Amino acid sequence: MTPPALRSLGSVLLSLLAGTASAQPFETPPPPAAPRPLAIAAPAEQALANGLRVIVAPREGVPLVTAMLVVLSGSELDPPQLSGLASMTASLLTQGTRRHTAPQIAAAAEALGGSLESGAGWSQSLVTITVTTPKLGAALGLVAEVTREPTFAPSELDRLRAQTLDALKVSYADPGSMAGLTAARLAYGSGAWGHPASGTPASLPRIRQGDLVALHRAAFRPDRAVLILTGDITLERALALARTHFGSWAAPAGVAPPQPPAPPTLAAGPAVAVVDMPAAGQAGVVLALPLPPRQGAERAAADVLDAVLGGGYSSRLNQEIRIKRGLSYAAYSRIEARGQSGLFQAALQTKNESAAEVVSLLKDELDRVMQTPVPADELASRKLTLIGGFSRSVETTAGLAAAIRSLVASGRSPAELKTRIAAIEAVGPEDIQRYAAGRFGAAGRRIAVAGVSERFVAALRAQAPELVVVGQDQLDLEHPGGLKRE
């Protein structure tokens, strides 16, 4: 931390200004008072006879309830060549049922004050709405109807397909999202977990109504579903409402589709790829690293490691890349769940000319955390940053529901809400270094850079002679053998 220089023009003039204010005698910040304890309660849970789990987390003081129906499977079930099937299936739930058209459903939901949203991700498909307490019964009626009785009309499929293809055109024109999609593909190779969950320009036209109906019939079943209710609600009332709207939902004969095997941690294929986007106004840079399922205390250790590297403004990546060097507006990292596994991603955007330099800085920071223990004061502050962010994320009914959803989608207990802060507090520097040394080595790292390649490819090749370059028009993120369409 550099103290401000006192001889610049700015400081001199500001000193004059300050000189008029001798009334401020306080040269050091006043210390904090005694902390008030922060407690997050474990949600209550009970299952209906048909196997539907009902999870309730009350929050007092606001007349709002978030209702979320989660089915515990998602984009990992997309068959080869049909990337985007689970996403399309979940998105189309709200676009027509046996009783109502898509416009009727949207109007009914919004007359209740909320928006009915549906979609799929990894290991989860969901329908959700947030309404004021008196509207909850009617809102749950809609959630149940779209979950249980969707029609997947071909006209609605065609409409959503066209919209999704247009949305892909926009995200493929954005260097940040292009780099993210490519890095995930590099990290997982051709297996079940590396394709784009939203589909590709090649896969979306292959999806037929029968594919949607078959996936819905197999996967949307009460014994693989969870109803989450957060906010102004009790368990008793939640169970009564759940029985009314979901009590007659019967599981189909036969077993639910099995999850594919966990993704690999060492994918075949290139380690560094450049997507050439000749008109991009910046370069998008993403370093991805697959993490195997984490056990016990490993989970919190990895989360704190992620916070040290790229969680919050003062993390190491932002320190090195933004604060010290002015190379980006924001450099950050996150661990995204893929079933019980995880995908670590460090990401940023920078001017095209700086792309190779920031790749080198990313790698240096991963090396450093493997080689050197995190100093105690830095570790303490990053743990508090992580705890604070978690605490604030559950201050809203929707945030609380999302936190429960991500736990159940990863096969974990919602009761971890209550124990998460203690688990983070227990992480020591040796836990982080051990985890980093075992998991963050160069062999697993995959790097994607999307931008105007002529401005950085030579410098990048000096670091990574084996890198591959793909033109943005040749990119095929579903191609099993690589990234390029043949």
Added chain:
Amino acid sequence: VNSRLLAAALVAASLGAGLFGAPPAVGAAAPVAETLKVPRIAYRERKLGNGMTALSVESHASPTVSVQVWYHVGGADDPDGRSGFAHLFEHMMFKGSKYMKSEQFDRLTEDVGGENNASTAEDVTAYQAVVPSNHLETLLWAEAERLLNLRVDAASFTSERAVVEEEYRQRILASPYGLFFEAVRTQPYLRHPYRRGVIGSIENLDAASVADVVAFHATHYRPDNATLVVTGDFDPRQLDAWVDKYFAPIPRPAAPLPRRDATEPAWSADRTITVKAPNVPLPAVATVWLAPPVTDADAPALQVAAALLTAGESSRLNQALVYRQQIATQASFSADLRAGPGLLIASAIAAGGKSPAAVRAALLAEVKRLADRPASRSELDKIKTMLLTQAFSSRQTPLGLGMALADAAVLGGDANRVNTDLDDLQRVSAADVQRVLRRYVTGAHSVAFDYVQGSTAK
């Protein structure tokens, strides 16, 4: 709105006083609210001797407190030849003061489990922190300290200016529609400084110096130009004592507050503007009209009109252009209301293969239909229920509650608007919606934008 941090950009977006910009409270007379007991926001307001306003609301739902300082200065106050400066200055407020090191503000917030961000809009600059409530006094000290004693050195200025230039590239150049929406929000103005935008230009940012930072701080960062908002877990008597201790002694400068000399002449003709960019995945169109200030009596009816057209999947524009006609990937009508003359912006991104002219025609036809024929009672009720639910959702946290209050006080000019704005929205009738659309839209001149692929200088 441009923020210090990307992550909070969505939260900060409501600073612009757009559709949900001033999340309204509920009136006892409101039909929607009859089924709910909705307490008024019981805020406290103090005016200090030096002209500073201090607002607060207690809420003990979590052991956190939000401390916000909003300065009545924004991109419209950029010095000549320094467009983007108010926003660049906002970044410099984290770079140290007489008794704080550079980035020490992050040590006092993030490092103790809190967070901070700041954002600059056309009319205001907002500094927003949330901390565990036992750190309230420390944060009050820190906000007072950087109001009084800002220090900036040349090295941190140069480095942070590079960050802001990367922010410009990320928002305007790399984002496929960044250049378009920046043009739509600025280029319609003939004379008003809103014409320059908040993010500015690389050239003007490069021209800025540390001397500009000093002058800007002296001119605009003074207690009579600031509003402190504290919301969450605190003791009111203790808060008052700390405000007296840290903020009350800050002297009010002898010079009067600068008045922004800014007007926009009535538009006397329709205009068209074509914006070209090297990276346009799908063409876009917009048509823009001048709006009255956010404090105008017509503002609530314009906000309801915008919500009827845009809020939710069942909104008129989404149903017509995206769902039925399938000629747009998205379509919206926003009431971008500001302290001065704002903008009414109808915009749409074409669906693949659709003609921009057809998209614009469909967009304008829907706006005209709402001006020509009254909305039904049930459609109006739907919109009012959505606005109410949105208000509850955004006020669940100390940060959201504080933003609603600050928005009412600083942009609306009266903190009590936090309790009256939804009353005003609830009173809007179908005839009011027609009247304001005829006055400001169908009966007024406009600027039409086309966004197309083409080479531009970077």
